[in-house]
Amino acid sequence: MTFRGSAAVVGVSDQHYPRGKGPRGERGMLVEAILAACQEAGISPRDVDGFTSYAGGDNSGPVLAAELDIRELRWSTMVWGGGGGGSAAAIVTAAAAIASGQADCVVAFRSMAQVSTGRLGYAKYYFDHQYLPHGISTPAHVCALRTQRLLEHDGVPRSAMRNLVLAAYHHAQANPEAAAYGKPLTAKTYDESAYIVEPFRLYDCSRENDGAVALVLVSAERARTLDVKPAYVLGGAQGSVGAYAARNENDSAYTTAGGSGTSDSPGVASRVWQQAGVKASEVDVVQVYENFSGPAVASLIDHGLCPPGPAAGDFLTLDNLIAPNGILPVNTSGGNVADSFVNGMGLAVEAVRQIRGTSRNQVRDGSGADTSLYIGGPMAPIHSSVLLGSEKTL
Amino acid sequence: MGTVTCPECWSFNVEWDDVRPTGTVYTWARSHRDFMTELDVKAPYVTVLVELDDVPIRLLGILVGAGSVAIGDRVTGVFQKPDNSSWTILRWEPAA
Numbered sequence: 068m069t070f071r072g073s074a075a076v077v078g079v080s081d082q083h084y085p086r087g088k089g090p091r092g093e094r095g096m097l098v099e100a101i102l103a104a105c106q107e108a109g110i111s112p113r114d115v116d117g118f119t120s121y122a123g124g125d126n127s128g129p130v131l132a133a134e135l136d137i138r139e140l141r142w143s144t145m146v147w148g149g150g151g152g153g154s155a156a157a158i159v160t161a162a163a164a165i166a167s168g169q170a171d172c173v174v175a176f177r178s179m180a181q182v183s184t185g186r187l188g189y190a191k192y193y194f195d196h197q198y199l200p201h202g203i204s205t206p207a208h209v210c211a212l213r214t215q216r217l218l219e220h221d222g223v224p225r226s227a228m229r230n231l232v233l234a235a236y237h238h239a240q241a242n243p244e245a246a247a248y249g250k251p252l253t254a255k256t257y258d259e260s261a262y263i264v265e266p267f268r269l270y271d272c273s274r275e276n277d278g279a280v281a282l283v284l285v286s287a288e289r290a291r292t293l294d295v296k297p298a299y300v301l302g303g304a305q306g307s308v309g310a311y312a313a314r315n316e317n318d319s320a321y322t323t324a325g326g327s328g329t330s331d332s333p334g335v336a337s338r339v340w341q342q343a344g345v346k347a348s349e350v351d352v353v354q355v356y357e358n359f360s361g362p363a364v365a366s367l368i369d370h371g372l373c374p375p376g377p378a379a380g381d382f383l384t385l386d387n388l389i390a391p392n393g394i395l396p397v398n399t400s401g402g403n404v405a406d407s408f409v410n411g412m413g414l415a416v417e418a419v420r421q422i423r424g425t426s427r428n429q430v431r432d433g434s435g436a437d438t439s440l441y442i443g444g445p446m447a448p449i450h451s452s453v454l455l456g457s458e459k460t461l
Numbered sequence: 462m463g464t465v466t467c468p469e470c471w472s473f474n475v476e477w478d479d480v481r482p483t484g485t486v487y488t489w490a491r492s493h494r495d496f497m498t499e500l501d502v503k504a505p506y507v508t509v510l511v512e513l514d515d516v517p518i519r520l521l522g523i524l525v526g527a528g529s530v531a532i533g534d535r536v537t538g539v540f541q542k543p544d545n546s547s548w549t550i551l552r553w554e555p556a557a
Binding site for chain 1: 468510
């Protein structure tokens, strides 16, 4: 049995709205997204036998099994810890269930509505007494601490962060569903925007949306019988090395996104490349979770997609980051900063679109991408990423 | 998030040790919004992560009495008790 190429994403749905404006609560939007993703795949929702998600929430496998009246629930898995850091892991867990024969048709999902769970601006539920007395109460704060050292100590220039944001806004101008569609961003506007938590300015920060995102996975054999172009899971990994970010700011790989390794532990990024048999330099297109711009830059460094330190600035130019001709096109729908944020799962859907050839900023127009990477939330206690591939890569 | 054992030897017999309240700024972040209405310090305020001199441990705290901050700055810990707090809180100020 091999994991590589055993399962594929065959149906996707990404439904998002301005925060607080979702037409239903989390469960209603989620059921709607699952039905839409199943319809796109040409699969009856009753055939679904597994659910995976991350970052918590009340919509468990048994609850969804009842909502959809599926025949049998065989796989119900929440990725533990780390918020959006587990997003790619939810997809990988779904693929692992299928590859090992535990389930046949698994939906990886996330749903968020302000009316159900409030906003992330004050994540009191997550930050404990080690953080709150020191004015550290949001994801922006903990990511700012790591990013400041990435800039000031490691020497990654601020332009790397800015160009990642400008690339996302550039891509959003071709995506009518993106929040920033029709609202281009200039370097000057970025530079003059207010600080939220220094070193992050307003435009370095992710949006927050109401919405639901669902991805339907089945075995490679079944995928080939469906009337869609499968996005095969070539490799994927979750985890952290050295208790990253779970030791109250005392971990050693402090300025990484949490995906790097050590001499005796390969880390998330290396495990993905090794499983897939693909080199970082060979990947066609990347969707990288930007809770904030700086941590996303760290993710690219961890994955070997960009050099560390000052050289990151030479590589992360706007030209290099935009589709279709950049060396490393990133966040081609606009990403969390310029398209929408449903805990980052919309980026995974865009990674699938790139394989299908249906992105608004398509690389390899005509054929679609052969390899498409989705990197989950950075600088969180758990990290994950997943590499998707076309039939040609099998 | 606190641990109940020593993660190096897994002993449950952990105890308090005295260390000097001196160290070096490992990193920092400046909050420009009042995210927490209950905090007695108002934005903009700087939180520093300080590497202690005596043990290889880093501790957070709000920086008080400083105009600017940079990684590598020497700082000294001070204990403050805000009016609305029942606890004494560790904060940091520039080393004399």
